[in-house]
Amino acid sequence: MRHLLDTSDLSREEAELVLDVTQQMADAVTGREVPKLPALRGRTVVNLFYEDSTRTRTSFETAAKRLSADVVNFAAKTSSVNKGESLRDTALTLQAMGADAVVIRHPAAGAPQRLTEWLDGAVLNAGDGTHAHPTQALLDAYTMRRRLGGVEGRTVAIVGDILHSRVARSNVWLLSKLGANVRLVGPPTLLPKDIDGWPVEIGYDLDASLKGADAVMMLRVQRERQNAAFFPTANEYARLYGLDERRLALLPDHAIVMHPGPMNRGMEIAATVADSPRATITEQVTNGVWVRMAVLYLLLTNGETR
Template sequence: MKHLLTAKQLTRDEAELILDLTGQMAEAVTGREVPKLPTLRGRTVVNLFYEDSTRTRTSFETAAKRLSADVVNFAAKTSSINKGESLKDTALTLQAMGPEAVVIRHPSSGAPQRLTQWVDGAVLNAGDGTHAHPTQALLDAYTMRRRLGGIEGRTVAIVGDILHSRVARSNVWLLSELGARVRLVAPPTLLPADIGTWPVEISYDLDASLRDADAVMMLRVQRERMNDAFFPTANEYARLYGLDERRLGLMPEHAIVMHPGPMNRGMEIAARVADSPRATITEQVANGVWVRMAVLYLLLTNGDAR
């Protein structure tokens, strides 16, 4: 594996290897005197972020630094990106620095795949448009593995704005590859057209979807979507598709509540649900660092890297 562009590209063996490595990374660093490994010393990882995302950038940066890599941040606000330089020209500029890996977040679906043609190093997709966010799906899978003891045979409901969600598009493929039963729950306006071939069940009814769910993953829904007639009002959306305490009560005792963040409290998730012990939201953030360490390790030590 030279790049990590999508969750769909991962075979079950590859995904499980990454999840195993994730656990080993967590063990290798947790509770140590020096929470840092020399593994990637002398390597350069560039964070190329075309969207503001402090949390994802920080997570990648922490992961790279824990492995002793040098990190260069190319953020939209502090570089020439704002001056209208093309992705290609930026890539060629980066290439001159010779990074072993480029972590890219970009509003245009497919931008990381394009980038692979212009840089020699490994390309890690940190979220592209509404396409993919593979490390998010991996950290979600890792969280489920830890909380539910496994993924095979578990039922996962992904709820909300599937249409605009790269998180959903990555989780659908990864979780089903790992043997989960995946159910998408959303109003028809927020489901992509023509997903008959996806390995998912589809439901418009959240209540009915919760009773047998081992995990429910709530997606962020932008209030502004109502201006494009995806739903009538934020209130109606919250009433029909928001996870509140009553609905939490419909779920099995062991079931967990996940959210990739950032949350709209009161919209897709009630504040009390978000803060309940069954919510794994902060755990997901912590696991994100381990997953990204595992992926960086995998991509930069596989003999393909220069």
């Protein structure tokens, strides 16, 4: 594993290894006098964020620092998409600065893959356009492992704007690879065309899809999508695809409610549901740090980097 671009690149064994190491990272740091490990001392991790995402950037930064890496936050307010420095020139700059790993968040799908052509260091995709967000999927799988005892054989409903969701895509590949039954639920306008080949069940009726689900993953839906006719109104969306208390009661007792954040309370998820003990939303944030530690460790100690 040289880079982490998407979960589709991982074999099942590799994915399991990441989750195992995630557990080990959590155990290694939790309750210690010095919550810091020296594994990546002297290595430089660059956070290259072309989209504002304080939560993801902070999570990667914390993970890298817990492993004693030097972290550089490269301010990339503009990209070649909006006439700033070209991604290639930025990559050459980071290369010249000796970055061992670059964590990239970019509005253009495929930007991390392009970056691997211009850089020697490891590239970690922290979200590219509507393509992939592998560490989010890994932390979701890890959360299920912790809360449900595993992923294999569990049924997971992913609900909402699948079309524009990199989280949904990366989760579909990862969870199905780990043996889960994945259901995609949303209005037909927000499901991609031609996904008959995906290893999922597709549904348009949320109530029906919640029955027997072990986990339900609510995706953020932007209100502005109503302007592009993806759905008539925010109210109608919430009525058809929002997770409220009535729907929560349709889930089995052990089922968990997940959300990658940031949430639109009252839109895809009711405030009372988001705050219920069955919601794993803050736990997901905590687990994100362990997953990112595991990924950084695995990528930077594989004997392939400089």
